[in-house]
Amino acid sequence: MVKIKTKYKVMDDNTKLTGLVKEKKGRYLNFHIEEKNLYLIQGDALEKDLFKKEFSDLIITSPPYNVDIKYNSHKDDLTYDEYLEFSEKWIYNCFKWSKPQGRFALNCPLDKNKGGQQSVGADLTTIAKKVGWKYHSTIIWNEGNISRRTAWGSWLSASAPFVIAPVELIIVFYKEQWKKTSGTRKSDISRDEFIEWTNAVWSFNGESKKRIGHPAPFPRELPYRLIKLFSYVGDVIFDPFAGSGTTLIEAVNNNRIGVGLEIDPHYCEIAKKRIINETSLFAPKLDLTEKNYA
Numbered sequence: 349m350v351k352i353k354t355k356y357k358v359m360d361d362n363t364k365l366t367g368l369v370k371e372k373k374g375r376y377l378n379f380h381i382e383e384k385n386l387y388l389i390q391g392d393a394l395e396k397d398l399f400k401k402e403f404s405d406l407i408i409t410s411p412p413y414n415v416d417i418k419y420n421s422h423k424d425d426l427t428y429d430e431y432l433e434f435s436e437k438w439i440y441n442c443f444k445w446s447k448p449q450g451r452f453a454l455n456c457p458l459d460k461n462k463g464g465q466q467s468v469g470a471d472l473t474t475i476a477k478k479v480g481w482k483y484h485s486t487i488i489w490n491e492g493n494i495s496r497r498t499a500w501g502s503w504l505s506a507s508a509p510f511v512i513a514p515v516e517l518i519i520v521f522y523k524e525q526w527k528k529t530s531g532t533r534k535s536d537i538s539r540d541e542f543i544e545w546t547n548a549v550w551s552f553n554g555e556s557k558k559r560i561g562h563p564a565p566f567p568r569e570l571p572y573r574l575i576k577l578f579s580y581v582g583d584v585i586f587d588p589f590a591g592s593g594t595t596l597i598e599a600v601n602n603n604r605i606g607v608g609l610e611i612d613p614h615y616c617e618i619a620k621k622r623i624i625n626e627t628s629l630f631a632p633k634l635d636l637t638e639k640n641y642a
């Protein structure tokens with residue numbers, strides 16, 4: 349099932365991912381997809397020497413939220429301190445793997461309400477700044493989840509009510525310089541999209557876990573908007589927690605280069621199937637040479 353390849357790929361003149369992947373104790377990493385514009389690698393975002401050099405123009409990711417989701421290969425019920433340690437490791441790695449003008453869009457909760465109140469968004473922002481990221485702005489994603497609320501705290505009493513915002517955050521950071529001067533400089537966002545999406549309150553629905561077969565997918569609209577707003581055509585889009593491959597699908601469909609890491613082999617397979625079904629990456633190419641046309 350898992351292909352182990354022994355050769356690196358050269359992307360094109362501008363984007364060489366040659367030498368991207370480190371040799372691990374005499375063997376190479378597991379690629380589930382290794383195409384010129386898409387790499388899906390089964391690997392651990394905590395492993396700091398996984399990639400040899402800076403390669404990412406835009407990171408779009410939703411890490412585990414530590415809310416006891418039943419992932420196959422990840423324990424999602426750490427203590428809050430352990431969760432912050434975990435977060436610092438991967439956020440630092442992402443910093444190392446980003447190009448100087450690299451950007452980082454972090455989808456995470458605003459607050460944690462179960463098992464003690466925590467300011468997750470604020471704490472992850474502090475960690476990102478500590479490891480070197482510069483803060484740019486925060487987008488509020490209104491998921492439109494009118495969930496059946498059961499946790500009211502003290503019902504109709506001021507003794508200890510719960511206050512819950514049914515939104516998530518997309519916190520945007522950059523490595524050294526916000527203004528992009530490298531890459532193709534080709535943007536593909538429309539006037540209406542630009543006006544709508546630079547208003548940092550976004551409203552669209554979440555994705556169905558059942559439909560995707562993954563416990564916590566985000567909808568394609570989320571990476572779609574971030575890719576068009578924050579990257580140029582041809583940029584490298586990286587998701588260190590690729591899950592069912594949503595970011596990679598949008599990277600391919602919008603003429604960027606996708607690089608995804610996912611620790612779990614089953615989720616890698618789900619991502620691969622989605623990429624086959626939801627992009628034209630593996631579609632047979634029409635050969636219109638004279639010989640085949642006659």
Ligand SMILES: C[S@@+](CC[C@H](N)C(=O)[O-])C[C@H]1O[C@@H](n2cnc3c(N)ncnc32)[C@H](O)[C@@H]1O
Nearest residue numbers: 392393422564565566589590591592594610611
């Ligand atoms: C919130 S989900 C991401 C979902 C993804 N955005 C999507 O649309 O499908 C987090 C993913 O991170 C993966 N994961 C957890 N720990 C990891 C690690 N150390 N390295 C790489 N992936 C990890 C989990 O298996 C899970 O698929």
